[in-house]
Amino acid sequence: MSEIKVPTMAEMMAAGETPEVLFWVGCAGSFDDRAKKITKAIVKILNKCNVKFAVLGTEEACTGDPAKRAGNEFLFQMQAMMNIQVLDAYEVKKIVTACPHCFNTLKNEYPGLGGNYEVIHHTQLLESLFNEGKLQVEGGEFKGKKITFHDPCYLGRANEVYEAPRNVLQKLDAELVEMKRCKAKGLCCGAGGAQMFKEAEKGNKEVNVERTEDALETNPQIIATGCPFCNTMMTDGVKNFNKENDIKVLDIAEMIASASDL
Amino acid sequence: MGISSIAFILIFLGAAAFFAFKIRQIIQNIKLGRSLDRTDNKGERLKTTIRVALGQSKMVTRPIPGILHIFIYVAFIFTQIELIEIIIDGVSGNHRIFFEPLGGFYVFIISLIEVLSALALIATFTFLARRNLLKIPRFVKSEMTGWPKLDGNIILYLEFLLVMFIFTMNGADEALRLQGASHAEGSGSFGFAISSILGPNVFGSMDVATLHLLERIGWWGHFIVVMGFMVYLPFSKHLHIFFAFPNVYFSNLKPKGQFTNMEAVTNEVKLMMDPNADPFAAPAADANAEPQRFGVKDVKDLNWVNILNAYSCTECGRCTSSCPANITGKKLSPRKIMMDVRDRVEEVGKGLRKDPNFDDGKSLLGDYITEEEVWACTSCNACVQECPVNIDPLSIIVDLRRYLVMEESKIPAELMTMNTNIENNQAPWQFSPTDRLNWRDED
Numbered sequence: 001m002s003e004i005k006v007p008t009m010a011e012m013m014a015a016g017e018t019p020e021v022l023f024w025v026g027c028a029g030s031f032d033d034r035a036k037k038i039t040k041a042i043v044k045i046l047n048k049c050n051v052k053f054a055v056l057g058t059e060e061a062c063t064g065d066p067a068k069r070a071g072n073e074f075l076f077q078m079q080a081m082m083n084i085q086v087l088d089a090y091e092v093k094k095i096v097t098a099c100p101h102c103f104n105t106l107k108n109e110y111p112g113l114g115g116n117y118e119v120i121h122h123t124q125l126l127e128s129l130f131n132e133g134k135l136q137v138e139g140g141e142f143k144g145k146k147i148t149f150h151d152p153c154y155l156g157r158a159n160e161v162y163e164a165p166r167n168v169l170q171k172l173d174a175e176l177v178e179m180k181r182c183k184a185k186g187l188c189c190g191a192g193g194a195q196m197f198k199e200a201e202k203g204n205k206e207v208n209v210e211r212t213e214d215a216l217e218t219n220p221q222i223i224a225t226g227c228p229f230c231n232t233m234m235t236d237g238v239k240n241f242n243k244e245n246d247i248k249v250l251d252i253a254e255m256i257a258s259a260s261d262l
Numbered sequence: 263m264g265i266s267s268i269a270f271i272l273i274f275l276g277a278a279a280f281f282a283f284k285i286r287q288i289i290q291n292i293k294l295g296r297s298l299d300r301t302d303n304k305g306e307r308l309k310t311t312i313r314v315a316l317g318q319s320k321m322v323t324r325p326i327p328g329i330l331h332i333f334i335y336v337a338f339i340f341t342q343i344e345l346i347e348i349i350i351d352g353v354s355g356n357h358r359i360f361f362e363p364l365g366g367f368y369v370f371i372i373s374l375i376e377v378l379s380a381l382a383l384i385a386t387f388t389f390l391a392r393r394n395l396l397k398i399p400r401f402v403k404s405e406m407t408g409w410p411k412l413d414g415n416i417i418l419y420l421e422f423l424l425v426m427f428i429f430t431m432n433g434a435d436e437a438l439r440l441q442g443a444s445h446a447e448g449s450g451s452f453g454f455a456i457s458s459i460l461g462p463n464v465f466g467s468m469d470v471a472t473l474h475l476l477e478r479i480g481w482w483g484h485f486i487v488v489m490g491f492m493v494y495l496p497f498s499k500h501l502h503i504f505f506a507f508p509n510v511y512f513s514n515l516k517p518k519g520q521f522t523n524m525e526a527v528t529n530e531v532k533l534m535m536d537p538n539a540d541p542f543a544a545p546a547a548d549a550n551a552e553p554q555r556f557g558v559k560d561v562k563d564l565n566w567v568n569i570l571n572a573y574s575c576t577e578c579g580r581c582t583s584s585c586p587a588n589i590t591g592k593k594l595s596p597r598k599i600m601m602d603v604r605d606r607v608e609e610v611g612k613g614l615r616k617d618p619n620f621d622d623g624k625s626l627l628g629d630y631i632t633e634e635e636v637w638a639c640t641s642c643n644a645c646v647q648e649c650p651v652n653i654d655p656l657s658i659i660v661d662l663r664r665y666l667v668m669e670e671s672k673i674p675a676e677l678m679t680m681n682t683n684i685e686n687n688q689a690p691w692q693f694s695p696t697d698r699l700n701w702r703d704e705d
Contacts, residue, residue, distance in 0.1 A: 071663030158519025193641030
């Protein structure tokens, strides 16, 4: 594994430097073993493209998103105010994150509490790195592969980012196939609204199984996502159908990193 | 003034007065909700209304019902021109008062109405079939039994009657005029697109007295069904024909993922984080004011747009059919949330008009909506996206959660653990915050 450089805001500040962008890793990206791989893939791409970035490291705290969706507005606002104090102390202007839930909260709900930043999702950053010519890939292992993209609710419907992830996937020279429910009509993976952290209510099916069926109908070799929680849910869904040897669930950043031999 | 003119005026004024009376009550009910400023961005709001409400842009995302609905919608709008003539004729005792002055244009308008009515008839039959024969899943969900099911069918029956009366009126009049016996000027065919065929073929063999009777049955029937519709609307989901427009105008223009930041909470959190705040300071605001409840327990805790949403809902169920929880058999149905709000606000409004201190011990949460429904939501916004008139069930669901969590500490145990973890570990899982950057050095 190649060396990665991940400076923290504190280290940068001590060195008298200012990063172009703060990489907001998020709780899943920091602690979840599967999501950590996505975090590393993003770091490798940022390193390769010489993007001057930093992370908050141990100074980062949950944005409060799951607390807010679960109705605990107090806890959300406490988290938000603490994070805003840290972000403002470092004079952060621009944030990129691989978690659509952090993305939505930082972008839409922090401004009302005094935290104003330019917030982008990592697929938007990847898209602009391609557009600026800083990033190039050959299709590599993905060339000609059948890929279907699952729209995360908090990236798609919630913020109407539908094209950036698809534009990035197009670079892989693969066959992009859409599920019958996609973009604005995309079906949730089942993790949103703090459902990730609890058992589902009584029903006749798990949401991730229903969504995985949508994906399986397209006969994909890869299910691409842009959200650590969607990734977990789709991975579990694929396992439910015993297809884990045939179908990979990957984040777009992982695919770009791996196509670039990073 | 003839007896029929007097009868006409009485029916018209009676129905209009009753409609105005009921609408006033509904507006009172909407005002039971908390204030919310939606007077911003007038230009954007107007554009959205033209696109979504007038232009039906979200209806056609499902092409079959979307296009059929447009048939009925456009027929309804154009038939109002004929209704104006009916009202003037009814009051003045004339017959087709616009026919002579408008000439060819009149023939064009009536022909257009006839063609649209025929299309609306096709749509009406298809809709009846979708509800009763094909049993499209969203029309046979558990909340669509009893009154909501009957309501949906009554509307379609009335629409069928309206179209039948129009064709009876025009067809009989056509046959009369062919015999030179119409009360309209001149003789020979009117030249209307459909009744010029119906006239000779369906009504041609009838005698003049029968035709005059049929023509009157058509004319009065059409008028009385329209008035009946007006009286019926305030009790029906069909109220959307008017409420859809203000509902879209006042709908949320912000990104769907953006939930409101509760101001009362912000003030308290700021106080907590302010080292200079005096914890024993007397409350600055009016100490006698009733403290506002966190979140929503009953309809008075909702904002007025939530209640307007409920009155604008026509129970089409596109929300429910796209809800991941509902699709997978959970109890949550966004449509039911809206129906519950309307039922409860009707109940509370009625009670408050009788007794200003009305309290029946019931509430929206608990007696209408269960906690199980509230916790099944993934907050995915599919219901908000799907609604053809921009209703937002999600904001109500979140406000119900806020009440449960912040007022009653009722929360699923796993979510309680999640919250504790966020408080203590700065993450929803029980990891030490000092380990947050460990990934950097792991392989």
